[in-house]
Amino acid sequence: MTATTRCPAAHPDDPTPCDGPAVVTVLDQYNAGADGCEHHGARLLASLERGRVYTLPHAPVGTAVRVFTAADSIPPFVWYEGAPRTQPSQRSRAENRRMGVTA
Template sequence: MTCTPRCPAAHPDDPTPCEGPAVVTVLDAHNAGADGCQHHAARLLASLEGGRVYPLPDAPAGAAIRVFTAADTLPPFAWYEDAPRTQPSQFSRAENRRKGVAE
């Protein structure tokens, strides 16, 4: 199922389709937010420093946890698949933990 139009959490440069309806809100460190499907919300959250995720009122149980867990394994701006990733800020949080890089 895809969102039409795409959810607000989908970055304009991200070519991937939505995977279901918007179920969470992702907030940045300044409390600006966007609602999103789990797929795009995870990609957005992975790209933010100090971001947070909250379920929308009608979200399925565990939606925010699934987004948070998925974001941990994604590099920032995951839609730039060919971008060189050499700095800790360009790797996923999980990968940096495995490498022993402090945040």
């Protein structure tokens, strides 16, 4: 991605830059999806209920696993830094597990 172009998985309100080329496809529960770099793929996946991630053909082995693992510790819509994180749907999956919250 260039400095002015970001991957399709980058949310318009997320100010962070891409960390490389698009290497994964992130799908929601209805199979709508976006290709993205590892960074934005993880952030998008963390913001979806029942989302899935798949490695694109040219990506290194293990890319989808890295994105899936990273998404586990990212709260939904992490770019909204002032957002409350008091409800299970507002916290990362890892944080909910630590707190004993089940979905």
